[in-house]
Amino acid sequence: MALTTAQTGLSRARRGVAPGGSGKPANRKSKLSSQTRKTFFWLLLPSVVLLVLIHGYPLVYAGVQATHDGSLLDTGEFVGLENFANVLSSEAFWKAARFTLLFTIVGVFGSWLLGLGLALLLRTKIPAGGLFKVLLLLPWVVPVVVSSTAWNWLVGTPDSLIPSIFRNLGLGTPLFLADPTLAAITVMVFKVWISFPFMMMMTSAALASVDTTVYEAASMDGASRWQQFSQLTLPLIARSTYISWILMTIFCVNDFPTIYLLTGGGPVDATTSLVVLAYRTVFQDFQTGPGVAIAFLMTITLVVVSVILYRQIRKSSVE
Amino acid sequence: MSAVVHAHPQSGPVLGVTGKPNRALSDAGLRGRWWRFALILAITAVVLVPIMVTVVLAVTPGPTSTATGFTLENFGSVFSETLASTWLQNSLITTLSTVTVAVAVAAPAGYVLSRGRSKAVSGYSLLLFVMQSLPIITSVVPLFILFAGMGLVDNLMGLTIIYVGSTMTVATWMMAAYFDSIPISLEEASWIDGCSVFGSFTKVVLRNSLPGVLSTAIFAFLLAWNDYLVAIVFLRSTEIFTLPMGVQSFFQQNQTDWTSVMALAVVMMLPPIIVFAALNKYFSVGGIGGSLAGR
Secondary structure: OHHHHHHHHHHHHHHOOOEOOOOOOHHHHHHHHHHHHHHHHHHHHHHHHHHHHHHHHHHHHHHHHHOEOOOOOOOOOEOOOHHHHHHHOOHHHHHHHHHHHHHHHHHHHHHHHHHHHHHHHHHOOOOOHHHHHHHOOHHHHOOHHHHHHHHHHHHOOOOOHHHHHHHHOOOOOOOOOOOHHHHHHHHHHHHHHHHHHHHHHHHHHHHHOOOOHHHHHHHHOOOOHHHHHHHHHHHHOHHHHHHHHHHHHHHHHOOOHHHHHHOOOOOOOOOOOHHHHHHHHHHOOOOHHHHHHHHHHHHHHHHHHHHHHHHHHHHHHHO | OHHHHOHHHHOOOOOOOOOHHHHHHHHHHHHHHHHHHHHHHHHHHHHOHHHHHHHHHHOOOOOOOOOOOOOOHHHHHHHHHOOHHHHHHHHHHHHHHHHHHHHHHHHHHHHHHHHEOOHHHHHHHHHHHHHHOOOHHHHHHHHHHHHHHOOOOOOHHHHHHHHHHHHHHHHHHHHHHHHHOOOHHHHHHHHHOOOOHHHHHHHHHHHHOHHHHHHHHHHHHHHHHHOOHHHHHHOOOHHHOOHHHHHHHHHHOOOOOHHHHHHHHHHHHHHHHHHHHHOHHHHHHHHHOHHHHHO
16 A cells, blocks of 8 residues: 555656746746756655655555464465454453553643643743753653663662652552552653653743733733633644644554563553554564554554644644 | 743833832742742752662662772673673664664655645655654564565664664654755755756755754654664664663563663763753754654
8 A cells, every 4th residue: 555655656756846936937947847857756766765665565564464364484374354353352452452542641641731831930030940941851862771770770679769768658668560550650650751851842942932922912901820821822832732742642652662661561461552562462472463453453543643633733734 | 830821021020110019029020930940940850860860870889899989880890791882882883874874865855845846745745744653563573574584683784774764754854844944046046057956955955954954863863772662673682782772681680780780871871961962952853853743
C-alpha cells in the first residue's frame, strides 16, 4: 500500500513540480520549470528511497507477516485474519490496550498541566528565572536509559532510598515496582517527569508570541485574572496546545523505553503497553504473526487518528 | 496558577508615578516574586533529584573501594573493567553518521517541500507526517528479517540506516519549515544571474540556513544517541553495543554495581547536556522537533 503511494508520489514529482509563481516572462518560466522539475526530482530521490526502504517496505511486509503463522526465520503459511482474531479475543491485548490508553491520557495531560503551570510561572519576573528554565529542561535532555537507572535506584527495591524514607516516616514500605497498581502509577509519574519539559518549551514559545496589550485591555474592562487566563491566554495558545497534545499522544502510544526500562512491563503485566506486548510476543515468545498483528492494529489506529488531526490543524491554520 | 498569568501588565511599579498606593503595590509585587521564586526552587529541586542522585553515586567510592568522600575512580574502573570505551565509540560513530546523513537527505527534500507548489509535494508532505507517527515496532520486525539477510543485524551500519530512516520524516519537515522563512526572491535573483536551481539551493539557500540545519542536527543527534528499542532488537554481541545497551547490561548481573553504572550513566548524559548548553536556542527547536507538524 505504502509502496504504491510512494511510487505515485515519485511519478507525480517527476511530472511537475515548479517553484511558486514568480511573474517572469513565459518563455523563461517554462525553461526554468523543466530544469526545476529535474532538479527537484534528484533532490527528493534519496528521501523517497529511504521512505520506501525504512517505512514503506516494512509496512507492506508487516501486512504479510500479520496474515501468516511464520517466525523470524520463515514466512509460514497464510492464515488470513486468524492472527487478528486471536489477538482481538485475547485478554492480554485488551489489558495492554487499556493500560496504553490510561498511560497516554495521564502522560499527555499530566505533562501538559505541569508544563503549562511552569511556563506561566516562568513568564513572570522571578530571580534567576533563566537558570530555572534551563534546569527544568534536564529531564527531557537526559537519555531515558540514564534516568530510568536513577529511578530504579530510587524506588526499585524495598531498601531503595524512597521506600526507606516512607518506612522511617512510619508509612509502611511501598513496593513501587512490585505492586501492580503502584507500578502503573510509578511508570506514569516517570513519563510525566520526562515529558513535562517538552510541554513547557511548547507553551513558553506560544506564550512568548502572545501580544501583552490584550491583557491591558482586558483588565481595563474588569476581567478577573481567571477570566483573563481562561478566555484570553488559553484560546490564544490553542493551536500550539493542540499540536503539543497530538505529538505527546504519538510519543506516549509509541513509547517503549520508559516502560520497558523501569518495569519490563511487569509486575504480572500491569504495565504492559501495546508496544511492550508486541515486542515480547515477537522477540520473547517468537510468535511473529500475532506480535505484528498487535503492532498493526496500533498502526492503523494511529494512522487514522493522525490523518484526522492533520486535517484539523491544517484547517485551523487556514482560518 | 492564576496568580501568575497577568503579572506582566499589572504587577510591579508603574513607571513615572510615585506615591503610597503604588509603593504598596510594588511591595506586594516583590513579595509575590519571592513566593514564586520559592515555589519554583522547590519544584526544581524535586524534579532534579534523579539527576543529582546519578551524579552523586558516580563520584561515591564503590563497595570495594578504599577511598572516602569524593572520587573519580568509578570512571577509571568502568572504562578499564568493561567495554565502556568501545560502547562510547560505537555510540559516537552511529550518532555522528546519523546526523550527517539525515541532514544530507532531509535538507534537499525539505527544500522541494518548501518550494514545490504541486499536489504531489503536499501529498508527500502528508505521507511523511503519517509515517512519522507510526510505531517503530511495526517496521522493526520486517526490517530485522530484511537486514538479517543482508548481514546488517548486529552491525552499526544497519543501526545507522534505521536511525536515518526514522529521523528523516521529522527532519524533512523541520528543514522545510526553515526554508519557508527564507524569501524566494533571493533564489530568483541568483537564477537571473544564471545560477542553476541546484546551485542556488546550495549556494544561496543552504548557506543562509545554519539555524535550521543545527536544529535538525540536534533532533537527529538526540534520537540516535538515546535510542534503546532499535538497539535492543538489532544488537547482539557486547562489542557492538551502543551506550544505552552498555548501561543496561549492568542490570543483567545479580548484584548491580551502582557506582560503576552511574559513572557510565554520567558519561552517557554528558554529550546531550553539552550540546544543550552550547546550542540552547537551536536545541529548543530541535527538541521540540515536530512542532512543525502543523504546517
